[in-house]
Structure formats: structure tokens, C-alpha cells
Amino acid sequence: MIWEDNSLPVIALQSTRGNPEVTFTHLQTWMFVHMQYLEFFWWTVWIATLVLLIWKAVIKKEFTS
Numbered sequence: 001m002i003w004e005d006n007s008l009p010v011i012a013l014q015s016t017r018g019n020p021e022v023t024f025t026h027l028q029t030w031m032f033v034h035m036q037y038l039e040f041f042w043w044t045v046w047i048a049t050l051v052l053l054i055w056k057a058v059i060k061k062e063f064t065s
Contacts, residue, residue: 031038
């Protein structure tokens with residue numbers, strides 16, 4: 001199935017031939033190696049925040065009533 005919409009503008013991308021090779025900085029290389037740990041930390045903080053909000057909004061009200 002080909003999706004086609006003539007109302008959208010055409011985006012022409014230039015070829016990658018002739019562009020310089022990509023080099024990563026020390027920080028980018030470090031982040032690439034440790035991304036799984038950073039993502040685990042992010043989800044841990046996110047879940048802890050949700051637990052804290054649920055505790056304060058729902059559970060604590062049930063025990064104080």
C-alpha cells in the first residue's frame with residue numbers, strides 16, 4: 001500500500017556522499033556505553049514519583065479518615 005498525499009510538501013534530502021565521517025565526543029561515547037543504566041535510573045525515579053503521588057493522594061487519605 002502506498003500512502004500519498006499531494007497536500008504535503010516534498011522534502012528532498014541531500015546525499016550522504018562527501019560528508020565528513022561522524023566522530024563522537026567522550027561524553028557521547030560514555031553515554032552510549034551506559035545508556036541502559038541511565039534508562040534504568042530514569043524509570044526508577046519515574047516509578048518512585050508515581051508511588052509517592054499515589055501514596056499522598058489515595059492511601060494516606062484512607063488511613064487518616
